[in-house]
Amino acid sequence: MDKINIKILAKELNLSTSTISRAFNGSTDINKDTRDRILALAREHSFLPNHYASNLRDKKTNTLAVIVPEIANDFFAQAINGIEEVARKHGFYILLYRTDDIFEKEVSFVNYLNNGKADGIIMSVSGEGNDHKYLNNLRQKNIPVVFFDRVYEDIDAPKVTTNDYDSSFAATEQLLQTGCRKIAYLVVNKSISIGKTRMQGYVDALAKHKVPFNDELVIDCSNDEKVNAKILTKVLQDIKPDGIFCSVERLAFATYHVCNTLGVSIPNDLKLISFSSLGIAPLLSPALSTITQPAFEMGVKAATLFFEALENKDVDMPKKHHVLKSKLFIRKSSE
Amino acid sequence: MDKINIKILAKELNLSTSTISRAFNGSTDINKDTRDRILALAREHSFLPNHYASNLRDKKTNTLAVIVPEIANDFFAQAINGIEEVARKHGFYILLYRTDDIFEKEVSFVNYLNNGKADGIIMSVSGEGNDHKYLNNLRQKNIPVVFFDRVYEDIDAPKVTTNDYDSSFAATEQLLQTGCRKIAYLVVNKSISIGKTRMQGYVDALAKHKVPFNDELVIDCSNDEKVNAKILTKVLQDIKPDGIFCSVERLAFATYHVCNTLGVSIPNDLKLISFSSLGIAPLLSPALSTITQPAFEMGVKAATLFFEALENKDVDMPKKHHVLKSKLFIRKSSE
Numbered sequence: 001m002d003k004i005n006i007k008i009l010a011k012e013l014n015l016s017t018s019t020i021s022r023a024f025n026g027s028t029d030i031n032k033d034t035r036d037r038i039l040a041l042a043r044e045h046s047f048l049p050n051h052y053a054s055n056l057r058d059k060k061t062n063t064l065a066v067i068v069p070e071i072a073n074d075f076f077a078q079a080i081n082g083i084e085e086v087a088r089k090h091g092f093y094i095l096l097y098r099t100d101d102i103f104e105k106e107v108s109f110v111n112y113l114n115n116g117k118a119d120g121i122i123m124s125v126s127g128e129g130n131d132h133k134y135l136n137n138l139r140q141k142n143i144p145v146v147f148f149d150r151v152y153e154d155i156d157a158p159k160v161t162t163n164d165y166d167s168s169f170a171a172t173e174q175l176l177q178t179g180c181r182k183i184a185y186l187v188v189n190k191s192i193s194i195g196k197t198r199m200q201g202y203v204d205a206l207a208k209h210k211v212p213f214n215d216e217l218v219i220d221c222s223n224d225e226k227v228n229a230k231i232l233t234k235v236l237q238d239i240k241p242d243g244i245f246c247s248v249e250r251l252a253f254a255t256y257h258v259c260n261t262l263g264v265s266i267p268n269d270l271k272l273i274s275f276s277s278l279g280i281a282p283l284l285s286p287a288l289s290t291i292t293q294p295a296f297e298m299g300v301k302a303a304t305l306f307f308e309a310l311e312n313k314d315v316d317m318p319k320k321h322h323v324l325k326s327k328l329f330i331r332k333s334s335e
Numbered sequence: 336m337d338k339i340n341i342k343i344l345a346k347e348l349n350l351s352t353s354t355i356s357r358a359f360n361g362s363t364d365i366n367k368d369t370r371d372r373i374l375a376l377a378r379e380h381s382f383l384p385n386h387y388a389s390n391l392r393d394k395k396t397n398t399l400a401v402i403v404p405e406i407a408n409d410f411f412a413q414a415i416n417g418i419e420e421v422a423r424k425h426g427f428y429i430l431l432y433r434t435d436d437i438f439e440k441e442v443s444f445v446n447y448l449n450n451g452k453a454d455g456i457i458m459s460v461s462g463e464g465n466d467h468k469y470l471n472n473l474r475q476k477n478i479p480v481v482f483f484d485r486v487y488e489d490i491d492a493p494k495v496t497t498n499d500y501d502s503s504f505a506a507t508e509q510l511l512q513t514g515c516r517k518i519a520y521l522v523v524n525k526s527i528s529i530g531k532t533r534m535q536g537y538v539d540a541l542a543k544h545k546v547p548f549n550d551e552l553v554i555d556c557s558n559d560e561k562v563n564a565k566i567l568t569k570v571l572q573d574i575k576p577d578g579i580f581c582s583v584e585r586l587a588f589a590t591y592h593v594c595n596t597l598g599v600s601i602p603n604d605l606k607l608i609s610f611s612s613l614g615i616a617p618l619l620s621p622a623l624s625t626i627t628q629p630a631f632e633m634g635v636k637a638a639t640l641f642f643e644a645l646e647n648k649d650v651d652m653p654k655k656h657h658v659l660k661s662k663l664f665i666r667k668s669s670e
Contacts, residue, residue, distance in 0.1 A: 257618070
């Protein structure tokens with residue numbers, strides 16, 4: 001890589017050397033976009049003018065922490081891609097952490113970040129119903145937090161979610177309209193916000209169509225494949241639902257596997273719709289009906305809010321709650 | 336979280352307080368496993384004895400950087416899970432970076448790490464055929480590097496790969512044995528190590544079965560869905576292969592989509608095998624034949640080698656090259 005200095009940066013960006021200097025000494029007398037462009041290019045070349053380097057480094061780590069329950073999951077993988085695309089434009093890198101849906105891991109990682117490892121956090125949470133005081137330490141240090149998909153309602157921070165209630169209502173209604181009367185709702189943790197909201201859409205759609213709600217049809221599953229196979233085998237053999245609505249994509253795959261094993265035909269014996277961001281849902285046998293969240297766009301939005309929070313110091317920022325729309329794709333599995 | 340001190344740690348681990356102290360002051364007079372257990376528990380409780388805290392922090396970031404070409408990909412997602420599981424046991428966190436297969440991004444990120452952001456790097460590379468001098472800076476600073484799957488042969492560092500040549504040979508042979516004579520090889524970047532090795536298995540299997548190699552059947556694809564759709568539509572319409580061997584899973588999905596659009600039947604008109612770590616490959620229509628790499632185990636192995644390199648200072652370490660075995664699953668798509 002070529003040696004680089006302020007003159008070269010100025011030439012490459014077609015700006016004056018004094019503008020470049022202003023970007024580095026934190027002057028407010030410079031357009032924000034221009035400053036960002038200069039710093040991004042400088043970082044790309046790993047260039048920091050010596051006399052400002054230590055000063056800048058103390059203030060900023062250029063690292064954004066992203067906390068998610070899992071990464072081997074299409075929704076989170078795409079959302080992370082969206083976050084990363086925005087982060088890169090700001091010259092930021094991502095510190096990624098997976099909680100496996102275990103609250104203690106989330107707390108441990110947030111405490112680790114308190115030591116100045118990152119300039120802020122974008123998170124999809126795992127510990128509802130717990131005490132969230134550990135997040136207040138971040139606020140005292142002006143470390144912004146943005147929630148996406150799974151949020152803590154009791155914490156003031158920008159939130160990005162999707163219209164889960166409407167989507168769940170529409171999916172359940174579609175199953176009812178094809179004739180299903182015994183629809184199971186599969187969920188991993190029904191106490192978390194998305195679990196509750198998605199279930200409410202299911203419950204209200206049943207009520208609208210005068211199908212009595214039956215608690216036995218709410219199936220609390222797991223993140224473990226083998227456990228799910230056991231649970232679902234029992235459900236299909238004993239309860240025999242004629243429809244299944246999955247709040248998480250892995251539960252749809254588990255259902256497909258168990259149906260193959262038991263010789264239950266989708267959609268003849270059982271119709272199925274699932275929340276899923278799987279790009280190859282149409283390639284499954286049968287093609288899977290999905291509620292598809294705009295995962296990448298959610299990541300982009302969350303990251304955009306994060307950088308606004310970091311740069312603007314907008315006092316109303318923490319009240320912002322953006323709701324993006326999911327799409328319902330009806331395919332063979334629920335026809 | 337409860338207040339914690341050396342006494343409580345000692346009690347919880349059933350060790351003496353002097354052993355706990357030895358762990359923190361870096362004494363060599365303590366069993367390594369014991370020391371690791373103590374530090375892991377201490378980190379879990381965000382506990383560092385005050386007088387050692389700054390000292391320890393200077394030496395270690397407890398951060399492991401992981402560089403991969405993409406994350407919305409089952410192979411890398413599973414490998415990252417494997418790395419993360421080992422890292423967590425050592426009280427380490429992961430700084431994740433995605434290069435999009437762009438060499439300049441890899442260089443930029445490695446230079447960023449040179450400032451002490453991480454204690455080492457596990458990477459799947461993107462820039463073969465380039466100058467890899469930027470990695471030498473890491474060695475001067477004793478920052479270990481471990482390669483997995485995609486490696487730089489010219490750099491002395493521990494490597495974890497799979498038996499790609501054998502797998503590719505076996506997959507091609509299976510297609511030949513079912514009667515295919517015009518087998519296309521789909522690759523994203525044929526100049527990288529895995530692209531070359533996998534192609535050699537294909538070439539040698541053809542030779543063994545006396546089927547002439549035809550350069551026109553080596554199809555250089557892209558990471559872009561739309562570009563691949565165009566390329567593959569042209570291939571299926573003009574070249575009309577009777578078999579396809581994909582070196583990357585996304586090329587198999589692209590082929591399925593194009594076959595659906597063009598009305599080409601898999602496996603009647605075209606048989607297909609792909610490298611893929613997709614857990615739901617058996618659920619596709621038709622079920623996809625795969626060469627499945629032990630992705631999670633590769634991550635575990637790479638991380639294990641990393642921590643050995645970090646702790647043991649074994650001089651022969653960089654010469655280590657571990658080759659794990661993939662499995663060939665013949666399913667409907669190549670029957």
